[in-house]
Each structure stands twice: as structure tokens, then as C-alpha cells.
Amino acid sequence: MINKDEILEALKKVFDPELGRSIVELGMVRDLHISDAGAVTFTLALTIPGCPMKTQMERDARMAVMTLPGITDVKITFGAMTEDEKKAIFAKGKPELPKLNKFNQVQKVIAVLSGKGGVGKSSVTAMLACELARSGKKVGILDADITGPSIPRLFGLPPGGLRGSDQGILPAVTSLGIKVVSINLMIPNEDAAVIWRGPMISGTIQQFWRDVLWGKLDVLLVDLPPGTSDAALTVMQTIPVNGVVLVSTPQELAGMVVRKADSMLKQLKMPVMAAVENMSYFVCPDCGKQHEIYGPSHIDALAKSVETDVTVRLPIDPDLAGLADTGKIETYSSVEISELIKKVGM
Template sequence: MTDGVKHIIAVASGKGGVGKSTVTANLAMAMAAKGKRVGVLDADIYGPSQAAMFAVPENTKPNSEDGKSFDPINAHGLQLMSMAFLVESKTPMIWRGPMAAGAFQQLLDQTRWQNLDYLFIDMPPGTGDIQLTMAQKVKVTGAVIVTTPQDIALLDAKRGIEMFRQVKVPVLGVVENMSLHTCSECGHSEPIFGEGGGERIAEEYQTELLGQLPLALNIRKQMDLGQPLAISEPESKAAAIFAEIAEKVDGEIQAMADAEGPEISMGD
């Protein structure tokens, strides 16, 4: 296990554009609101977004006492590390897959995480080099799959679940994002992207539907401002859903730890 971290949770999706980074940031904040020590690693080397979602000023650089390792950036009480802290904000990462995978491993291993209960890894979309590196090099406690209800997203989410199963990482459950839109003028609700998809996947793969998040303007606005809902709108419906998801994830992890039992020392 990575030094300074008890549990690593991968937040993943089969495709981009389903709100995975938004879910990661808000889930991490909701877990911190439960009194846990939480960190976020932005593993999307090509398109890091967590720095913006936590309102970290541009050109913020991590401190390095020895020139080999980094101190995470503190943001809203969380420990945060991202490629965005190591390059200029407009610099494109024109790297082949193995280089990106190597950068991810360096971010994970060379960050001096400080006694975290949970490290949430915001994974890039797909099932490529970074996912394979994580599976081979990191002891991941579990994965959370993010999807929207539309058929093409569900198909990619299934691939994500299958990938984690092949590499023996427990899938903690599915978060269905943008599940329902409610008109702010008339109050009419409509499942724009379809309905029931997350529930069907959870049932098919015998995992849990952790929560269904609405397609809501306030979520987008607050994340653009770098203000996760746990601090900007703690009384909102969406914040309550994230709190419930955090509760379920924490409960599953604790149940897994209890099932494994205490570690037994065999002596010299």
C-alpha cells in the first residue's frame, strides 16, 4: 500500500463526459465531512481538472524538500495532487501512453500523503495504460463506476466493470449521473438520457447502485467556481445524495476490512 494511505478508491468511467471528475471531487468532500482524512489524485494526465474543481490558483506548485518527492496541495481541507501543479496550465501533454502511465505512478508514489483514510483517484476514461499501471502497481481497495443512463455510456461502464474484475479490484458500486432533469420553470422532471440504466448494470454485475444524481445547474455552477457542494450548498438535494454515497462506500470498505480480520504477526 502507498505510504500514508489506508484505502485507495478508483473513480472510473468507460467513457468521458459522464461527470466522473465532478463525482470524485464531491464524493471526496462528502467523505471528509464524515470526519475522514481524504486526498484526491488527478490521474487524468492529458486533461487534469481537479485543480480547477477545488479552486486551486493557476501556477500553484507543490513544495519539494528533497527534490524527489512532493507535498500535496491543501484544498478545502483535502490533500490534492495533479499534473496541473507540475506544468503550465495551457501546456498540452503530447505523450505516448507509457509516458503518461509513468507520470501517474510518479504522482502517486512521490507524493507525501499524510495519514489518509481515503485517497480517491480520478481516473482517465477508458481502459488504457494508466488503468493497467494502477492495477499492476497499486493495491486498490475498490472502484466506483460513474455512468449516465444512456445506452452508449452504459456499454462503456460495463467494460470498466469487467476490467476491474479481471484485475481483481472489487467494484463497490455504480453512480448514475444526470439521471433526471427537473425544469426550473415548471417543475416537470424528465429522464433526458434514459432511465434505469445504472440500476440494470448494478443488478447484472451484482453490485450496488450507490446513488442517482440529477442533471442540475447548481452542480455545474459550483464546480466551475471550485466549490464542491459539501461546502457551497450543504443543504441541497445533490449534497445529500453525495453524503449518502460516501456513507455507502465507507460502509462497504469497513465491512471488507472486518471480513479480512486483524493482521496477525508471526514474529521473527
């Protein structure tokens, strides 16, 4: 039978998204009780009664407890903290981000973000890594897309390729010397769907950051989960990201995407280093003319809205898609991406 300590241990992985600290550490979990039949009840004492993150925390807490063996039911009631308790919490300020493995020295962490899925985020992450590596930089890629990881496939890295050592997890290394960590390198086959919820994703990302022997890196690129939802937000709050490269395509409803990405970035006070419009045009192999297949470019409006000076338009390139599909992305060179790196000074 599961005991209270084990339940609290599981609940430690649930974070108050606003405060960035565990609900257990914050003293929010109260009156914890387990019945003989395995039904768990507890109170979540909130700092603000109408906390907008209430449902998310409840959902995450329920999931964390439900996954324990022998638990049949979870009932959560909401309570409120006293003024003094609140003061004590807010006096502590923002949490310290998890410390990096002492053998690691990472100069810059850059996350690649998009308004929606399938716009070429992973491809852009991989191209950035390749061009940086070719220019002599030490590069790592942290594949933070836990439920749809695609970085290993682009580089032709086989599943199960990560190894452990006393000092930490050893990343897989590509031909160009890019260090890669992804959930797909840990599971036995690529198709094993990972259906995890917020707290577990956050725990895994923390491990990828803290427990991996990245060594000395000039740049660590983080391939974020698609969109500006919880998952992407969780990652950005788990890793000390220095800046963001925003990827979009012309067919995205510019207004909506901009608003969502914008509000997330402003919420996080995150600078946008560059805006990339992928699949922006196609160069006809016969006549050499540029065609805007997905409609006119929105890159200038996007750049203005997210306050960046660096913009790049990438063509639709069947060669890129082919090489990406066959795990040979390292043989692809992008002049546009090289220019972006120079402009940003990565």
C-alpha cells in the same frame, strides 16, 4: 552520444502489461546495438510468441527510446525466451507494488472509473472528497488523468502549486483540507497540453503514489483517465486500488459500456463499491417533477452486471456545473453522495 546504459535506463520504464514488471528487469531486451548515426536496434524476447500485448510493448519501447536525444531510428525485432528463462520469470510471481513513502499511511484507495469520457467522473471524485472531508475524514485526491487533468480547476487550485521537501512532494491543500496532487499543479499553465505515452504516464502515477507526502489518509480517491482503455488500466496496475466507484450516464449505450467496464474490472479482479448514474434526471424548478432528459435509467442493469448493491442517481444540476466551472465545488453539497458514502462505509 547516448550509450547502452542510458537506453536501458529509458527502457526500464516500459512494462510488460501482463507481468507488471519492466522489460529490462525481465531480461527481455537483448542484442542492443547503437550505430554511429544514432540508429538503435534490439530484440524483445517474449514469454509467449503470440503475446497479445506485443504491439503495445513495441510501441512503448519505441517511444521510450525515440525521445532520447540523438536517436534517429529504432528497430525492434521479436524473439522468444527459452523454457528455463520463462520458468525463472513465472517463479518470481507478481511484482511487488511500489512501496509508499514511509511517512504515509493510506487506509483505503478508491478509484473512480467510467466507461467513457465526460460523464462526470472528476465531479463525482470531487464531491466524494468534499462529503468525506465534511464528515471528518482525512482525504486525498490523486488526479491520475495526466492528459486531461481537471481536479485543480474544480477546487480553484492555481497551476504550479506543488512544492517539494526532503521527504517528498507536498500536495496542494483545499479549503476543506483535501490533499490534491495533479500534473496541472506541476506545469506553469493549465493549457500546456501533456502529450505523454504509456510508460511516462505510468512513471508519473507511480511518483504521485510513492513520492508524495500524503501523510495519514482515511481515503485516497483516484480520478482515472476516461474510459476503459490502456491509460486507465495502467493506473489501476500502478496503484494498489481497493475498490472502484463506477460512473455512467443514462445516454451511454448501456450494453457496450457495461461490457467494457465489466471485462476490465474482472481482468483486474476489482470490486465495484458503488455504481453512480450521473445526470440521471432533472427536477423542474417550476413544477418539481422529475424528467429523464437523457432517457430512462440503466442503473439497475449496470449494478447487476458489475455485481454491486450500492447505486446512486444524481440529478442534472446547473448549480453543480456553475460551481465546478468557477473552482467552488467545495461549497456544493450532495445528499446522494453523502448517502453513498454511508452505504459503502468509506
